[in-house]
Structures are given as structure tokens and as C-alpha cells.
Amino acid sequence: MDRIVETEVIKNVIQRIEVPIESVRVETVKQIVEKIVEKEKIVMVGEAEGGDCECLTEVGFVTQWNKMMQIKFADNKLTDECISDARFTELITSNLLKNSK
Numbered sequence: 001m002d003r004i005v006e007t008e009v010i011k012n013v014i015q016r017i018e019v020p021i022e023s024v025r026v027e028t029v030k031q032i033v034e035k036i037v038e039k040e041k042i043v044m045v046g047e048a049e050g051g052d053c054e055c056l057t058e059v060g061f062v063t064q065w066n067k068m069m070q071i072k073f074a075d076n077k078l079t080d081e082c083i084s085d086a087r088f089t090e091l092i093t094s095n096l097l098k099n100s101k
Contacts, residue, residue, distance in 0.1 A: 040072060040073070040074055055082045056082065056083060057079075057080055057081065057082060057083065058078045058079055058080070058081065058083045058087065058091070059078055059080060061083050061088065061091070062076070062078060062091070065091075065092075069095070069096075070095075071091065071095045072095075075095070075098065076091060076094075076095070
């Protein structure tokens with residue numbers, strides 16, 4: 001009778017596998033802070049030369065008024081025209097209301 005012989009063969013196979021490694025670099029920097037500063041700048045528009053003009057302009061009125069009370073140029077649409085009675089009243093009342101809040 002013939003006998004069957006089984007033998008178990010184990011082979012150790014060494015394989016080289018390349019695995020990518022993620023490298024992270026962290027740099028600490030000072031915090032940059034921006035600060036916006038708004039300033040109101042008064043720009044005189046169309047002043048009469050020589051000062052011999054008897055007409056009071058809106059710009060001239062606001063300049064004189066600001067010596068007594070604050071009216072902001074940026075809050076009002078001012079023109080270089082002679083001021084009317086209605087516009088005069090409007091400028092005073094609207095700015096008094098704004099300043100009283």
C-alpha cells in the first residue's frame with residue numbers, strides 16, 4: 001500500500017512597502033489686528049474770494065453755526081448756494097433733533 005505524505009512548507013517573504021508619511025509644520029505668529037479709525041474732516045467748498053459777498057451760503061452758515069453748536073458736514077447734503085429760509089430751518093431742527101438723542 002502506498003502512503004501519501006503531506007508536508008507543510010512555510011515561506012517567509014519579506015517585501016518592502018513604501019508608505020507616505022504626512023509631515024505637518026506649524027508656525028506661531030503674532031496676531032495682526034487692524035483698527036479702523038474714522039475722523040470727520042471739514043473741507044471748505046467754494047468760499048467767496050475777498051469776503052465781499054453778502055450772501056450767506058450753506059457752507060458758511062454751518063461754519064458759523066458750528067462755532068455755537070455742532071452740525072456734521074457728513075450728515076447733511078450741503079450746497080454752495082444761498083440758503084433759503086426753509087433750508088435754514090430744516091438744518092437747525094434736524095440737527096437739534098439728532099444732537100438731543
